[in-house]
Amino acid sequence: MVALCQRNHPLHDAAKQSFVKSSPANSYCAAHSTAEFYSVMTRLPVRPMILPEQCLLLMDSLLERMTAVTLTAAEYRTTIQSCAEAGLAGGIVYDALLLACARKIRADVLYTFNPKDFLRLAPDWEKRIRAPHQQAAD
DSSP: OHHHHOTTSTTHHHHHHHHTTOOTTTOEEEHHHHHHHHHHHTTOOOSSOOOHHHHHHHHHHHHTTSEEEOOOHHHHHHHHHHHHHTTOOTTHHHHHHHHHHHHHTTOSOEEOSOHHHHHHHOGGGTTTEEOTTSOOOO
């Protein structure tokens, strides 16, 4: 989402290519990602700074073309437990939560600019985890 909203981001074009095909019927966003988006966008070292109100408008605009996915407290706990049992520490838990959202909705594809960590979490999703610029695996 950040790459999509920042024209000077090196991955902007790839993000835009994927997003133009988005609709609430075929595109989803983990609700947690909206908080991450807000946090990053309102602290980017750009001039002029992106004001909180502007960021909220951007986020709302993006969410017009995506359906937000939430996890229950029990789903959070189960996901964190699976990380603990696998010996995974640190920020990978956030990727695990995004993966849990994708599994919850039975997503066909999980787009990420960081496929390596997601593949570490879900080798069974090898054909589903892709960077936005990758074509579908046939």
